[in-house]
Amino acid sequence: MSLLGQGLGFAVSEATLALFTSVAPSGTCAYLVLAALAMRHAPGSASRAAADRLMVVPLAVVLTGLVSSATHLGSPANILYVFSRIGSSPLSTEVFCTVMFLCMGGLYWLHSFALRRRPRLETAWLVLSVAAGGACIGSIACAYQIPTIPTWNAPEHVLAQCLGALTGGLLLVACLLALTRPLPCKKAFLRLLVAFAAMALTLGVVVLALLQARVGALHNALVSVQDLVPHYAHAVALYALCGVVACLLVASAMSQAPNTRPAARYGAAMALMLVGTFSLRFVFYMSHLTVGPAF
Template sequence: MEAAFAEMPLALFSTLAPMGAGAFVILAAAFLTAKLDAEALGRIDRLTAIPVAFVIVGFIAAFFHLASPANAFGVFAGLGSSPLSNEIAAGVVFCVVMVVYWAWALTGKMPEGVRKGLAVVLAVLALVFALFTGMAYMIDTIASWNTLAGPVQILGYALVGGAALGVLVLALAGCADELKAGSLKTAVLAVLVVGLVCGIGGLAAQAMAANGLENALYSGADMVSSALMVIVAGVVCLVASGVCDVFAVRGGGASAVVGMGVGAAVLAVAGILLMRLAFYAMQVSVGLSMLL
C-alpha cells in the first residue's frame, strides 16, 4: 500500500473530478423531471459551486503529480492516440461547457429549454469524461490495470459520487419535497444502483484479475491481500453513502435531508478515495518475465 500513497495526487483527481462531473447527471434529472420555480433554480445554480469546486480541485490535485507544471501542455501531444491525452481533452471539453453553463445560469436569464438541453449535454459529457479517465489507465505494460474494469470503476464512482453531490445540492437548495417526488426519486435511485454495481463490481473484477498475475518481484495475490482491508473499508463507505441517499430521497424534514446529503457526500469521498488507493496498490507490471 505504500506505493499507492505516492499516487495520492492522481487518487484525489480520479475521486473528486468524476464526482463533481457526475453531479450534473442528477441536476439534469432534476431539471427534466421536477417542477422548480425561479427561486429554487436560483438556489440550485448558486449551490452548483459545490460540484464545480470538486472538478476544479480534482484537476489542481492532478497537477501535483507532474514533475513540472510546464509538462501539462505536453499531454495534448498524443491526442487521438494517447489515452492520457484523450482523458485530459475530454476533461477540458467538459470543464468548458460546465463553466459556460454555470456562468449563464447565474445570470438568471437562461431559457428553460436551453437549461434542460445544456444540462443533458453536461450529463453526457460527464459520463464520457469518467470513461476516458478510466481508459487512461489501460496501459500495456501494467497488466493488472489493462482491463475494462478500470473505466467501469470510474464510471461507477462518477455516478454514485455524483448522486451524493447532486442530492446534497438539491437538499441545500430546499428541494427536499422535489427529491421525494416519483420521477426524480426513481432517477436518483437508478443512478445510485448503477453506480454501486459498476464501482464495486469493477474493482472486484480488477482484484480477481490482479490476483492471478505475478512477475519476478511481485505477486498480484500478495498485492490484493495487502489492499483487502482498504477495499473493504471503501465498499462499506460507498454503501453507507448510498444508504444516506436513500433516506434523503425518502423524504423527511429539511434539516434531516440536508444531514443525509452531507453524510452521503462525505462517505462517498472517503469510499471512492480508499478504492482508488486500492486500485493503485494492485499494480503488476509486465516486466521481469511476468507469469500468468
C-alpha cells in the same frame, strides 16, 4: 524496499491522481444527473433555476480533483506538454476532456445567472456540456487501459470506475437536492436516487470481486499482485462498508422532519463515500504491475 512498500510507494507518489480519479467522475456524474433534472423543467422556472445553481457543487468537486492532480506539473510552462499529447496519451486526453467539461459546465452555470434568457441556446449548451461530461467520465475510466500493465488493462476496471462514479454522483445529487429549499423535485425522486446509488454500489462491489478473481493471481518474474496489494479485499470491503453507511445516512437524514436540515449527516455521508472510493483508487495504483516478463 519490501514488495508491499514498493506498491505503497508508487501509490503514495500517485496519491493526487488517486484523489482526482476518485472525485472527478463522481462530480461529473452528479452534474449529468442535475442536467437531466434541469432539462425536465422549462428555462426560467424556479426548479430549473435551482438545478442550474446547484451545478456549481459538482463542478467545484471536479475542479478540486483536477487541481490536486496538477501538483506534479511544477511550472505553468509544463502545461503545454500536457496539452501537446492529446489523443496520443490517455492521461493528456483525460485532462483535456475534464478541462473542456469544466469550461462548458462553468459557462452554462455562469449563464444561468443572466437576466436575459435564451432558452434554445441554453438547452443546446447544456446538451453539449452533458456530452463533454460523458467524454470526461469515459476518458478517465479508460485512461488506464494500458496493455503493458496487465493488472490495469481489464474492462472490469472501466465498469467499476463508472459504477463508482454513479454511486458517488447520485448520492451527491441526493444530498444537494435534499438541502435545497424549496425542494426542486418530489421527495420520492430523492429516495429513487439513493436506491439507484445503492444498486450501483452493489454492482460495483460485484465487479470488483470479479476483477480480483481475474487479476489477483497475476505475477511477473519479480513480483505478484498479492505481494503488491495484499489488502485488496480489505479495501473493497471498506469501500462497500463506507458506501452502505453513506446510503443509510442519506436515507435516514431524508426521513427526518421537512423543516430540519441535517447537513452534518449529508456531509458525513459524502466524506465516507470519498474515503471508500479513495481507498479503492489507492490500491488500484498499488497494483501497478508492468508486463515485463509477466506470465
